[in-house]
Amino acid sequence: MSNYMDREQKNLLLEIMEYSFALVETNLYLDTHPSDEGALKLHNAYSQRYQELLSIYEAKYGPLRYTQMSGCPWAYINDPWPWEIDFDN
Amino acid sequence: MWIYEKKLQYPVRVYSTNPALAQMILEQFGGADGELSAGIRYLTQRWTMPTNEGKAILTDIGTEELAHWEIIGTIVWKLVKDASPEQIKGTPFEAHFVNHGKSPFPHDASGVPWTASYINSKGDPIADLHEDMAAEQKARATYDWLISISDDPGVTDALRFLREREIVHFQRFGEALRIVQEEMDKKKYY
Amino acid sequence: MDYGYYDRNRRMELARAYVPFQRLKQVYDPKEALMKGTLFPELYMPYKKDWEDVKGGGYYE
Secondary structure, three states, X not given: OOXXXXXXXXXXXXXXXXXXXXXXXXXXXXXHOOOOHHHXXXXXXXXXXXXXXXXXXXXXXXXXXXXXXXXXXXXXXXXXXXXXXXXOO | OOOOOOOOOOOOOOOOOOHHHHHHHOHHHHOOOOHHHHHHHHHHHHHHOOOHHHHHHHHHHHHHHHHHHHHHHHHHHHXXXXXXXXXXXXXXXXXXXXXXXXXXXXXXXXXXXXXXXXOOOXXXXXXXXXXXXXHHHHHHHHHHHHHHHOOOHHHHHHHHHHHHHHHHHHHHHHHHHHHHHHHHHHHHOX | OOXXXXXXXXXXXXXXXXXXXXXXXXXXOHHHHHHHOOOOHHHOOOOEEOOOOOOOOEEXX
């Protein structure tokens, strides 16, 4: 079963998941506190780091979003798909 | 519009093969207080929710619920993907299996299929936000029950994450209600 | 928007529900936030297995 993802790729993906989650939290907080400057600073700092991590990941392993560029063949379809990933091995 | 990002919101780990548990987890996949209900409910209410804050919170929490629906489907799939027919026979999952094989399907733990009757959108922001707050508590309570019967530590861990999300969502809908109430109060006085 | 004003000065009406506004203080780092399910310590209310509880399952505090 092609659910194998090497340690390096997995660790980078996990870091992306961590920043993506932090951004969901600042997003929801800002939706009800749109003028909170502290929250905006935090959100923007996470956003910057998140985009850096995504650039590195997508350049190496292919797009995580349909909007991004790819080499040939189209790497977006590569396994493992998210529900197939074994996060421990 | 919606964009898919090719990752789960939470790293799901499942350590056992357990079709009976999988059938119970389906309660949050296609049940009345599950993630699909939540996502469709909030996204449906968007059109008539006043205030930018209200529209934003319904959009963003609704979208997050679809990501949770994906997590639940993943938990179910991981619990049954290696199950033999012998392991499935005699469990509550057997009835699901003869219809759907190992594929997660939106019905509840008893096999009742998902229906829009599970959701409400009254076109009234006060009613809608109270519906949403109630929905978050019902989902949280469902996770309480599921956590109490889960014997797979990976599944329990993912359920705890999802349960905490319901608490945060309740807070946000409560804040949205304050904002909408304030806005409607303002409009009472000319 | 001063959310403190919202909570301090607002007269509460009958037949209404009021949830206090959260005010941003400390946050967990992203790794811990993902594990716990929230960025905010004041919103972290984990499940407690309390069989004495009337509800029979658990509740959050």
